[in-house]
Every structure is written in C-alpha cells, then in structure tokens.
Amino acid sequence: MFRKPLNQVRFLSKMGKRNTRSRARVSGNWESAIKENAKWQAYYTGQPNLFSNEQDFEDFKKACQQPLPLTFRITSSASACKEVQQLIENDYVKHTQNIVFNGENIPPPKHLPFYNIPGLAWQVDVGKQVIRRSKEFTRLQRFLVVETDAGNIYRQEAVSMIPPLFLDVQPDNAVIDLCAAPGSKTGQLIEALHRDGPSSVPSGFVLANDSDYKRAHMLIHQIKRLNSPNLLVTNHDAQMFPKMKTASGDVLKFDRVLCDVPCSGDATMRKNINVWTDWTIGNGNGLHATQINILLRGIQLLKPGGRLVYSTCSLNPIENEAVVAEALRRCGSALALVDVSQNLPELIRRPGVSTWRVQNKAGQWVDPPSPASASDENANSDEAKTPAIPTSKNLLPSLFPPSETEAKEFGLDKCVRVYPHLQNTGGFFIAVFEKKDTKKRSAEEETQDVKKVKAEETSEPAEETSKPAEETSKPAEEAPKPAEEAEKPAEKPVEKPVEKPAPTTTKEKVPVSSQTDEEVFRFIPSNNELLESIWNFYKFNTETFPGGRDTLLVRNNTGIPSRAIYYVSPSIKPLLELNEQKVKFVHAGLRMFSKQRSPGSPCPWRVHAEAISIVAPHVARDGSGRFYVAKDINTLRLLVTNEFPNFAAVKEVDEGLAEFVQNLPEGTFILEVPRIGQTSTIVSQAVLDQPLLYPVWRGKSSVNLMLAKQDLAELVHRVFGEENIKTRQTNNNGAGVKREKSEDDEEPKVQEVEESIEEKTEEKSEEKTEEKTEEKTEEKTEEKTEEKTEEKTEEKTEEKVEEQN
Numbered sequence: 001m002f003r004k005p006l007n008q009v010r011f012l013s014k015m016g017k018r019n020t021r022s023r024a025r026v027s028g029n030w031e032s033a034i035k036e037n038a039k040w041q042a043y044y045t046g047q048p049n050l051f052s053n054e055q056d057f058e059d060f061k062k063a064c065q066q067p068l069p070l071t072f073r074i075t076s077s078a079s080a081c082k083e084v085q086q087l088i089e090n091d092y093v094k095h096t097q098n099i100v101f102n103g104e105n106i107p108p109p110k111h112l113p114f115y116n117i118p119g120l121a122w123q124v125d126v127g128k129q130v131i132r133r134s135k136e137f138t139r140l141q142r143f144l145v146v147e148t149d150a151g152n153i154y155r156q157e158a159v160s161m162i163p164p165l166f167l168d169v170q171p172d173n174a175v176i177d178l179c180a181a182p183g184s185k186t187g188q189l190i191e192a193l194h195r196d197g198p199s200s201v202p203s204g205f206v207l208a209n210d211s212d213y214k215r216a217h218m219l220i221h222q223i224k225r226l227n228s229p230n231l232l233v234t235n236h237d238a239q240m241f242p243k244m245k246t247a248s249g250d251v252l253k254f255d256r257v258l259c260d261v262p263c264s265g266d267a268t269m270r271k272n273i274n275v276w277t278d279w280t281i282g283n284g285n286g287l288h289a290t291q292i293n294i295l296l297r298g299i300q301l302l303k304p305g306g307r308l309v310y311s312t313c314s315l316n317p318i319e320n321e322a323v324v325a326e327a328l329r330r331c332g333s334a335l336a337l338v339d340v341s342q343n344l345p346e347l348i349r350r351p352g353v354s355t356w357r358v359q360n361k362a363g364q365w366v367d368p369p370s371p372a373s374a375s376d377e378n379a380n381s382d383e384a385k386t387p388a389i390p391t392s393k394n395l396l397p398s399l400f401p402p403s404e405t406e407a408k409e410f411g412l413d414k415c416v417r418v419y420p421h422l423q424n425t426g427g428f429f430i431a432v433f434e435k436k437d438t439k440k441r442s443a444e445e446e447t448q449d450v451k452k453v454k455a456e457e458t459s460e461p462a463e464e465t466s467k468p469a470e471e472t473s474k475p476a477e478e479a480p481k482p483a484e485e486a487e488k489p490a491e492k493p494v495e496k497p498v499e500k501p502a503p504t505t506t507k508e509k510v511p512v513s514s515q516t517d518e519e520v521f522r523f524i525p526s527n528n529e530l531l532e533s534i535w536n537f538y539k540f541n542t543e544t545f546p547g548g549r550d551t552l553l554v555r556n557n558t559g560i561p562s563r564a565i566y567y568v569s570p571s572i573k574p575l576l577e578l579n580e581q582k583v584k585f586v587h588a589g590l591r592m593f594s595k596q597r598s599p600g601s602p603c604p605w606r607v608h609a610e611a612i613s614i615v616a617p618h619v620a621r622d623g624s625g626r627f628y629v630a631k632d633i634n635t636l637r638l639l640v641t642n643e644f645p646n647f648a649a650v651k652e653v654d655e656g657l658a659e660f661v662q663n664l665p666e667g668t669f670i671l672e673v674p675r676i677g678q679t680s681t682i683v684s685q686a687v688l689d690q691p692l693l694y695p696v697w698r699g700k701s702s703v704n705l706m707l708a709k710q711d712l713a714e715l716v717h718r719v720f721g722e723e724n725i726k727t728r729q730t731n732n733n734g735a736g737v738k739r740e741k742s743e744d745d746e747e748p749k750v751q752e753v754e755e756s757i758e759e760k761t762e763e764k765s766e767e768k769t770e771e772k773t774e775e776k777t778e779e780k781t782e783e784k785t786e787e788k789t790e791e792k793t794e795e796k797t798e799e800k801v802e803e804q805n
Contacts, residue, residue, distance in 0.1 A: 035064070083718065162311075174252070183219035194230070209241060244575060268313050292398065295327050298310070310324065521589070609694070627672070640712065671696045
C-alpha cells in the first residue's frame with residue numbers, strides 16, 4: 001500500500017540539508033568538507049555596502065558554513081489543511097518538546113515567523129542522527145512523508161517562499177511564472193489562486209513555464225497533486241516567451257509575473273556544498289545578460305498596474321541590483337520599484353544597495369565607465385541603447401553601479417536582501433516592480449522581441465556557466481539553472497551577430513506539438529453523446545458547473561475520449577485553442593473521468609479522486625443522482641479495511657448505504673462521510689464537522705473505495721491515526737481483516753486500481769512523454785520500482801475487480 005522505506009529515505013535525505021546529486025563530487029561529508037573559498041571571500045569583503053562591518057561578514061560566513069534547517073509548508077488550498085496543521089501543532093510538535101540527545105537539548109519544530117498564514121510554515125533544525133534515533137522525531141518524519149506523498153505538505157526552503165508572498169496573487173489574476181521548475185513557488189501561486197477552497201474554480205489562472213523539457217515535467221509531477229484546473233505548463237525560453245492571444249483577440253498580458261531567474265546560486269552554500277569549491281566571479285558575470293533579458297521579457301508580459309517579482313538565490317549585486325537598475329534604465333517612467341518594507345513585518349531583511357564593485361574574470365577590480373562615455377540625455381529614453389564602454393571590452397556597462405542621479409531615481413534600497421545569519425535561513429534577493437499606466441508607450445511595448453544584451457560582451461564565455469544540472473550550485477528544489485540548461489539546449493552554440501547584435505541564446509523556432517512526443521489538447525463538443533450520457537448518469541447540474549460541458553478535453557489527435565477526460569477552467573480554454581500553433585503546451589487540465597473496464601456498467605467513466613472536490617457540489621443530492629451521505633465514520637472504516645466488502649457486510653455497518661447501492665446501477669458514486677462518532681483532543685470540532693468526500697465503485701455485489709495507494713495511506717494515517725500502515729485484504733464477510741505488508745511484497749492490491757490503470761493507460765495513449773520523462777528525472781530507483789510494480793499488477797488487479805464485482 002505504501003512505499004514506506006523508499007520514500008522515507010528520500011525525505012530523510014532532504015532533511016539532511018544537502019544536494020544528494022552533488023554529493024559525489026565532494027570527498028567526505030558536510031562536516032569534514034572544506035568550506036572556504038578565498039576568491040569568494042575577497043569579492044564579498046571587497047564590496048562596500050553589503051555588510052555593516054567585519055563582524056557582520058564573519059557572522060554571515062559562519063552561518064554559510066552550517067547545514068540548512070529543514071523547512072516545509074502545509075498546502076493552504078488542501079481540504080485537509082486545518083487538520084494537518086492541528087495534528088502537527090497539537091500532537092507531533094508537542095511530543096518533540098524537551099528532547100535530549102547525546103546530552104544536548106534538541107529544539108522542537110517551530111513556526112516560520114514571516115509566513116503570511118500563521119502556522120502553515122515550519123522549520124526543523126535537527127540532524128539525521130536525531131531523526132533516526134529519536135522515536136518522537138521518527139514519528140514526525142513518518143507523518144511528513146505520508147502527507148508529502150498526498151500533496152498536503154511541501155518541502156521548500158524558507159527563503160524560497162518569500163517571492164510568491166510578495167507577488168500578492170489574487171483569485172482573479174492572470175499569473176505567469178517564467179522560470180518555474182521545479183515548482184515549489186508555482187505551487188504557492190496556485191494555492192493563492194485557490195484561496196477560497198479546493199472546490200473553487202477561480203477566474204484567474206497560473207501559467208508555469210520552463211525552458212528545459214525534463215524540468216518542466218518535474219514541475220508537473222510536483223504540482224499536479226494540487227489538483228488545479230487553472231494551471232497551464234509550457235516549455236519555452238523565457239527570454240523569448242511567445243505572444244499569446246486571448247478570446248477578445250488582444251495580446252495576453254498578465255496581472256502578476258514571477259521571474260525567479262537562473263543564477264549562480266552563491267547564496268545556497270548551506271545546502272549545496274559544491275558552491276564553496278566551484279564559486280568564481282564568472283558565474284555571476286556570465287549570467288547577467290540572460291537575467292536582464294528574462295526580466296525585460298517579463299516586463300513586456302506585464303499589464304499596466306500589474307506587479308512583477310524578480311528574484312535570485314544569489315547575493316551578488318551583479319545578478320541583482322545591477323539587473324534591476326538596467327531594467328529601470330531601459331523602461332524609464334513606465335516601471336518603478338515597490339516599497340515592500342511594511343510587508344511580511346517578521347522577515348528580517350537588509351535594503352538593496354546602489355554602489356558595488358566589479359571584477360573581471362581574472363579577479364581584478366575594474367573601474368566603472370567614465371560619465372562622459374554614457375549619455376545621460378538618452379539614459380531614460382524608451383529607445384536608449386547601452387553604449388560601448390572602453391573600460392573593458394569583455395564587461396557590459398550594465399554591470400556597473402548607477403550614477404548618483406540614477407541611484408536617486410531608481411531607489412534600489414527598496415530591494416530586499418535576505419542573509420543566512422539573520423534568521424537561520426539561506427540567502428535570497430527580491431525586487432518588486434509595478435508597471436505604470438502611462439500614455440507614452442515604452443520600448444518594451446513597442447517591439448515584439450526583447451532588446452538582447454550582446455552575448456559577446458558578457459564577461460565569461462558560455463561554457464563558464466554551462467554545467468550539467470547535477471553540478472550546479474542549485475539543488476533539485478530551487479536550482480539556479482545554468483545558461484544552457486535553463487535557457488537553451490547545451491549543444492546549440494551562441495549565434496554570431498550578422499546585422500544586429502546576437503541574443504544570449506539562439507532564436508527559438510516556432511514550437512508546434514509535432515516537434516515533441518506531446519499529445520495535443522482537443523476539446524470535446526458540448527453536445528457530444530458520450531458527455532451527455534456521463535452528465536445524465538451522474539445528474540450533473542450544467543448551470544452551476546463552471547464552464548458546463550464546454551471545457552472538457554482529451555489528449556489525442558482524434559478528439560474522441562478513449563481513456564481519460566480532463567477538465568480546465570473557462571479561463572484556460574481560449575488560451576489552448578487560440579495558441580496551439582506557436583506555444584508549446586505540455587500540461588493542462590485536471591483529470592476528471594477515467595474509463596474503467598466494466599461491461600456491466602451503463603457508464604464505465606468513473607469520477608476521478610483528484611476532481612472529487614470540484615465535481616461533488618454539482619451532483620444531484622435528492623436521491624436521483626449518484627451521491628450518498630454515509631451514516632458515520634464507521635462506514636469509511638469498513639471501506640479502508642476491506643478491499644471488496646459485499647452488500648451484506650455494508651448493511652451491518654450502514655444499512656442505508658446497502659439499500660442505496662442495491663438499487664444503484666454499476667458504476668461510481670460519490671460518498672460523503674460525516675465524521676460523526678469521532679472525537680479528538682488534538683483537532684478541533686470545527687475540523688471534525690467538515691465531511692470527507694470519496695469516489696466509490698459499485699460492483700455487481702460489492703463496493704470499492706477508489707483511491708490511489710498514497711492517498712489511502714494518508715487517509716488511514718491522518719483520519720484513523722494508524723501510523724503502522726497496513727493494507728486491506730479481500731474479505732467479503734466484512735470482518736475487516738488486516739495483515740502486515742512486507743517491504744518486498746508486490747502482490748496486487750485493489751487500492752492500486754486507480755493508480756495502476758491510470759499510469760499504464762496514460763503511458764500508452766494520453767501522456768506518454770510525461771510518464772517517461774518523470775521516470776528519467778525523478779529518483780531512478782523509485783520510478784523503476786513503481787513501474788515494475790504497476791506493470792505486473794495492472795491486468796491482475798483489473799481482472800480481480802471484475803471478478804469481485
């Protein structure tokens with residue numbers, strides 16, 4: 001039922017606070033590794049305003065030499081959010097108080113004080129030895145594993161949570177995350193969009209983009225657990241993200257833009273030990289041009305009055321204030337920094353700087369260009385071009401600090417610098433912009449292509465920053481993407497200038513679906529006979545259902561439903577239909593129906609568990625539809641402890657349900673379970689008053705709770721407090737027999753029906769590339785194990801379902 005050993009190892013490795021993929025490049029462990037870099041220290045101590053004094057830098061350095069605490073947040077849009085929060089606070093954290101290990105007092109988990117929703121973000125500052133040997137922390141870790149698998153918890157670095165909070169996403173916003181993978185910040189944006197609850201379908205949407213195809217699928221794997229129909233995922237170079245049309249024929253502009261750009265990652269030393277050995281000045285200088293281009297494209301995509309957040313996990317002013325200054329210089333009065341000093345008041349921060357020093361690749365300090373070489377009269381012009389500066393032929397003028405006049409105008413002190421020693425976190429830089437609604441159109445609106453910074457003027461050749469993913473300073477969660485990985489394929493060289501300066505990456509060809517293995521998105525006509533039969537079978541209320549039957553799609557060229565039917569929000573549909581020829585879409589839609597092999601059912605299309613919260617409010621509850629309210633919590637207990645309880649067994653626990661299913665044709669129905677009969681001193685009565693919703697399959701003579709194995713494990717763990725996860729076993733007499741499951745036992749499990757059928761059929765017909773890419777990009781051992789298990793059990797489990805039903 002539950003991949004306990006493998007997942008716990010993965011979660012434990014994350015709690016160990018370093019990148020496992022980079023570990024092989026460093027001899028020894030974190031404690032024995034050398035955490036010194038003379039060039040890094042000379043560069044940062046040579047900067048005039050980054051630290052208040054020598055002691056401040058020493059405190060900063062000492063913090064960088066310590067491992068990073070584990071931080072995680074509870075998914076705010078999840079239906080179980082409040083319950084998970086109360087379980088952590090009132091049970092798991094409570095039992096980690098006053099723990100002594102090897103003579104030392106171990107601090108219990110604590111809230112992240114600056115997170116905007118109190119109690120949803122946590123920090124755990126303990127080592128792996130404590131987790132392994134302390135039963136209290138082992139118990140907490142086991143709970144985190146289960147809830148992470150179910151999507152109720154996300155492991156995310158504390159400072160990585162800050163940019164989405166400053167973006168201030170509202171449910172009606174059009175939002176784009178230009179460099180989205182691996183998806184933790186995108187997840188926050190989706191949660192903010194669905195702040196009204198899991199059953200809401202807001203008018204806004206989130207478009208998550210990443211230039212790397214494999215990383216885009218890693219993102220999908222992470223955020224699909226949020227079950228949002230308001231999500232689009234694309235695969236484009238962020239510097240040249242294509243124009244998109246809206247239903248009105250206008251060019252799509254966004255209310256919110258997140259530019260969490262590729263960077264050197266030199267503020268991630270606490271979790272990426274290789275930064276200590278790999279840091280060079282060329283890492284930051286070489287990415288400066290790419291960062292400017294991504295930011296300028298983001299500004300192009302932003303609506304007047306909209307908000308853009310630029311962020312990096314670097315503290316180098318070349319990647320931060322220098323990029324911000326150049327954007328302000330080019331956009332003039334059309335763009336301004338936002339003062340966010342009063343936002344997130346518990347966040348300890350430092351202001352941005354207006355002066356800094358620049359080094360060349362030899363580590364020599366270079367003087368800034370003379371004022372005479374840069375014309376102040378065209379500095380704020382919409383068509384201003386960066387002049388050639390004779391200081392160094394290999395250094396861009398934008399690397400240098402602004403003039404005194406510009407510094408006063410730009411207000412770079414409004415930027416946010418987060419240092420590791422201030423609140424025991426990693427380092428981060430954030431700048432918040434607002435686009436002004438001016439009559440005078442700025443250059444970024446007048447031209448289709450972003451004005452590119454010359455590639456040949458960057459301080460380092462491309463190969464200086466083009467390390468493979470496993471060698472970058474950035475971990476899987478928040479990696480700074482090197483130039484090739486993040487913005488272009490490594491094998492494509494930078495084009496030489498012909499008639500105009502070459503961009504930092506090659507010109508992106510118009511992407512169409514035929515260029516990849518991705519299946520196309522085809523909407524099903526609302527009058528389709530199959531849809532009408534499904535609607536009539538479940539007695540859906542078309543008038544209240546968001547979008548009615550107009551926003552259901554399939555992922556195949558024929559447009560005929562064969563295995564799965566997906567649902568997207570009404571705001572997503574025109575974007576897919578009007579832009580399929582020039583935008584490379586790789587994901588859209590929430591899986592709402594899956595086809596079940598069941599000849600005896602008048603409707604083999606079962607409601608998917610991930611769509612249950614959206615579907616349930618629109619199914620008839622007057623007895624004519626396929627909706628039933630259980631007697632009490634014991635009904636659910638029967639379904640989780642038995643694979644196929646027959647009608648007689650159901651009658652012993654819930655006589656009304658037995659009568660309901662006996663008069664019901666075969667197929668799925670929705671079961672609402674009130675938590676009557678359940679009391680708790682840990683979770684509040686308000687939580688217990690919230691009913692649970694699940695899809696149940698009515699077979700020939702029995703019923704089956706249709707949940708994926710990780711969701712079933714989470715249900716048992718959270719609702720019934722069963723921490724030693726046990727699997728269900730077929731027992732048509734309803735005795736509720738449980739048996740322990742060995743780690744290597746691959747016997748077919750009925751609770752895997754949903755997962756095994758979906759994964760296998762998608763691999764064959766609907767999402768071939770997604771599943772194959774996940775296999776490559778996720779932990780190989782786990783994915784191969786899952787694939788083998790699913791392949792072995794799929795046919796047997798389906799046959800077993802048919803035999804039992």
